[in-house]
Amino acid sequence: xxxxxxxxxxxxxxxxxxxxxxxxxxxxxxxxxxxxxxxxxxxxxxxxxxxxxxxxxxxxxxxxxxxxxxxxxxxxxxxxxxxxxxxxxxxxxxxxxxxxxxxxxxxxxxxxxxxxxxxxxxxxxxxxxxxxxxxxxxxxxxx
Amino acid sequence: xxxxxxxxxxxxxxxxxxxxxxxxxxxxxxxxxxxxxxxxxxxxxxxxxxxxxxxxxxxxxxxxxxxxxxxxxxxxxxxxxxxxxxxxx
Numbered sequence: 001x002x003x004x005x006x007x008x009x010x011x012x013x014x015x016x017x018x019x020x021x022x023x024x025x026x027x028x029x030x031x032x033x034x035x036x037x038x039x040x041x042x043x044x045x046x047x048x049x050x051x052x053x054x055x056x057x058x059x060x061x062x063x064x065x066x067x068x069x070x071x072x073x074x075x076x077x078x079x080x081x082x083x084x085x086x087x088x089x090x091x092x093x094x095x096x097x098x099x100x101x102x103x104x105x106x107x108x109x110x111x112x113x114x115x116x117x118x119x120x121x122x123x124x125x126x127x128x129x130x131x132x133x134x135x136x137x138x139x140x141x142x143x
Numbered sequence: 144x145x146x147x148x149x150x151x152x153x154x155x156x157x158x159x160x161x162x163x164x165x166x167x168x169x170x171x172x173x174x175x176x177x178x179x180x181x182x183x184x185x186x187x188x189x190x191x192x193x194x195x196x197x198x199x200x201x202x203x204x205x206x207x208x209x210x211x212x213x214x215x216x217x218x219x220x221x222x223x224x225x226x227x228x229x230x231x232x
Contacts, residue, residue, distance in 0.1 A: 027190040028179055041194035057189020068225055070191075081227075087185035092230045098223030109228035117232035125179045 028056060028087075033126035040130040044137035050100050051080040052136070054129055059086040059093070067093035081140075083116075083132060087125065092117055094136075103140040112136045181232070 029037065037054065044052045053074055060066045067084040074080040078099040085092055094109045112135040119128030144152075179185060 028185070028187040029190075037192060038194065041192060045194045052194065054192045055189070057187075057191075064229055071225060074193075087179050090181070090232050092232070094227040094229075096226045098225065101223065101226035104226070106226045106228055109226065110230070113228045113230035117230045120179075121181055121232040123178070123180050 029126050036130050037126060040133040044133045048103065048137050048140040049079070050103065050140055051076050052133060053080060053082050054133070055082060055084040056125065056129075057086065058088055059084060059091060063089065063091045063093055067095050071095040071097070081136060083129060083136075085116075085120070085125065085129065087120075090120070092120070094132075100140070104136060108139040109136070112139075 027034075041052050041054065044050070051074060055067075055070055063084075063086060067082060070084060071077065071080060071082040074082060074097075076097075078097040080097045081100050081104065082095040083092070084095070092113055094113055096104050096106075096109060112132045115135060116128040116132035119125075119131060
């Protein structure tokens with residue numbers, strides 16, 4: 001991703017509708033990792049028709065409810081899939097909208113979560129997210 | 144080889160090489176700080192990413208197909224609860 005391909009905001013609203021954002025380069029990822037993440041997000045969206053989103057930052061307790069609140073702010077919530085990663089609390093939350101859930105059952109999300117946390121425990125945030133996105137997209141792929 | 148020369152070749156030169164390598168490693172590159180290490184504080188700003196489809200002229204085939212197949216369904220609020228999974232590491 002150049003910063004314009006994907007954007008970010010510090011507040012509790014997703015980006016993606018903004019132009020280039022220099023803050024994207026101040027996050028936890030290198031430019032190369034951001035490019036991989038952007039490619040993974042775009043591929044997942046295009047191949048499934050769902051809206052994938054990735055949040056990396058602190059989550060308030062209870063983390064599940066906070067992740068669901070973030071998910072509710074996404075456009076096209078029913079088809080949205082939010083991957084929320086909180087490195088400080090070492091928590092991963094995957095939230096699927098009602099329609100996305102039909103394509104991505106909780107069991108498939110759990111499998112993706114397992115592979116993601118395996119990468120996170122080795123310190124590979126970007127690799128875990130990219131692998132998780134690919135796995136989720138594979139399960140939800142339009143045949 | 145005289146005593147001072149031995150000291151120079153066997154002590155000073157290796158020490159200088161070690162010091163240079165240590166100095167370069169401690170400085171690190173621009174990406175040295177952008178590294179998450181489990182157990183260490185994570186003090187980056189929160190980031191939230193969405194794919195930007197405006198650059199893709201091809202659009203989103205999945206959505207196009209879905210919209211064409213069931214346009215009425217898009218307008219109705221979707222009933223049901225959210226799903227997903229939680230995990231820790």
